[in-house]
Amino acid sequence: MAADIPGLEQLGPLDRDAWNARSTHPYADAGFIETCAMNTTSGMHSGVFTYREGAAIRAGVQAFTYDLRFDIAMGPRIRAIGDVLMRVMPRFIRVPILCMGSAQADRCCFVFDEALDEAGRRSALKVLVGRMMEAAHTQPADLLMFKDLDEETAAVMHADLTANGYSRLPSLPVAVIDLPFRTFDEYLASIDPKMRSDLRRKQRQSSGVDISIVDDIKSIAPTLDRLIAETRARRNADFGDIDDVPSGCTEMLLERMGPTARCVVTRIGDEIVGCNIFLVRGKRAWAYRIGLSAQHVREHNLYFVNWIWMVRHCIEQGYTVLEVGQTFYDLKVHLGCRLEPRWIYIRHRTDSWNRIVKAITSRISLARLDPDLKAMEAA
Numbered sequence: 001m002a003a004d005i006p007g008l009e010q011l012g013p014l015d016r017d018a019w020n021a022r023s024t025h026p027y028a029d030a031g032f033i034e035t036c037a038m039n040t041t042s043g044m045h046s047g048v049f050t051y052r053e054g055a056a057i058r059a060g061v062q063a064f065t066y067d068l069r070f071d072i073a074m075g076p077r078i079r080a081i082g083d084v085l086m087r088v089m090p091r092f093i094r095v096p097i098l099c100m101g102s103a104q105a106d107r108c109c110f111v112f113d114e115a116l117d118e119a120g121r122r123s124a125l126k127v128l129v130g131r132m133m134e135a136a137h138t139q140p141a142d143l144l145m146f147k148d149l150d151e152e153t154a155a156v157m158h159a160d161l162t163a164n165g166y167s168r169l170p171s172l173p174v175a176v177i178d179l180p181f182r183t184f185d186e187y188l189a190s191i192d193p194k195m196r197s198d199l200r201r202k203q204r205q206s207s208g209v210d211i212s213i214v215d216d217i218k219s220i221a222p223t224l225d226r227l228i229a230e231t232r233a234r235r236n237a238d239f240g241d242i243d244d245v246p247s248g249c250t251e252m253l254l255e256r257m258g259p260t261a262r263c264v265v266t267r268i269g270d271e272i273v274g275c276n277i278f279l280v281r282g283k284r285a286w287a288y289r290i291g292l293s294a295q296h297v298r299e300h301n302l303y304f305v306n307w308i309w310m311v312r313h314c315i316e317q318g319y320t321v322l323e324v325g326q327t328f329y330d331l332k333v334h335l336g337c338r339l340e341p342r343w344i345y346i347r348h349r350t351d352s353w354n355r356i357v358k359a360i361t362s363r364i365s366l367a368r369l370d371p372d373l374k375a376m377e378a379a
Contacts (some may be wrong), residue, residue, distance in 0.1 A: 006138045007131045008047040008063060010037060019048075019111060025100060026279035027287060028109035029180065031256030036104050039249040043067055048101045050125045058113045059124035061100050063132065068097045098136045100128075101147030104245075106174050106326050106342065108149050125157060129164070146345040147171070165175050165354050166345040167361040172370060173339040174322045175332040177311070181308075184312045190205070191336045192291050202301040202339060203308055209300055211274075211309045214265045221251040224263070224275045227291025234294065243290065250277060261288075263308065266302060274302050276310065285310075285319040307335065329372040364372045 011019055016030045024028055037046040046064040050057050101108035112121050136144050148171050149157065163167065176347075181187045188196045217224060225247050232245065254261045260281060266274030273296045277289040287310060292302045314322050324332055329339065346361055348354040369375040 007135045022111040025109040027105040035253045039246045041244040049131050051124045051291040055221050061110045062102050063100045065295045067094045097143040098141035099145040099147050148342040161345045166347045167343050167358045169361050171342040171344045175337040176335045176340050177322050195334045202304040206301045206305045209305050210267045223272050224250050228289050231291045284321045286323045
């Protein structure tokens, strides 16, 4: 899909402060959006749709274009058929999409002028949805999507989106841990006894692991990028290259987001064996990216050591909620997490093809791709 998508803007210098003044979530921060726009995978283009009055931004949302494999949420057998079709009929399997949300985040975040009341926000949302449809027809995108709407946003938009032909399907949930604790020991007392003993044992066995926040990552950024890429390659589900993390992305993210983004580095002696990029806003924290050395992750319990550090840090700093992403659900539930639903809304830009999309999406669930969720559902 061409980069010149009508209505899909890049935030200019004059827009940046106004946008951030309306932003309530790190994934809607101008620095995050700029980093995404400048570090996309091949063939992807990212920007924002805005609703303006004059030059002033009243509402907006991040969006991106991508040629998506339509069988990405199918099982291995269907994907094998898709691989065959890709060789002979690629246009049938890989379709251009225009998506509101971010390929690099697990929530679609809108920004609104605080002067807008509920009716004003609903009106602004209708304008943004209309701009998206106009763009899809002008620069043909077969599928229009809203990726990872949280429950509150989905409740506001559901009636309008379904009335306009969108189908809803469950996305992967986000693991969230509430931290109403005064001390780390209080947190440990809240989880099941077996996991509590296991965490304490792993902590004792990992006394040689050092974890600290690093402010300047320029000299170590390539190592951090490599560790993040290695860890991404080991995840349970395969979503192709849609959320690739190009080299240089981590350093740019920290530069552009300032104190909202923090980098934790894990070392054994002089060797960097792990990293954790986390974001903060108010009383909430987000574990955004993690990178752990395949060579050391099991021997030194790096995942658990990182978990202990992160939970302890959040409690000490007064963060009461920590979001920890869309992977390893069974383990995270045992560590005290709950699962927050996320939703995808999708339609084809033409009504005739949209009837087929509705029939197909009724059979799709991204949760079926995740072994943990399948096992938890079966239990």
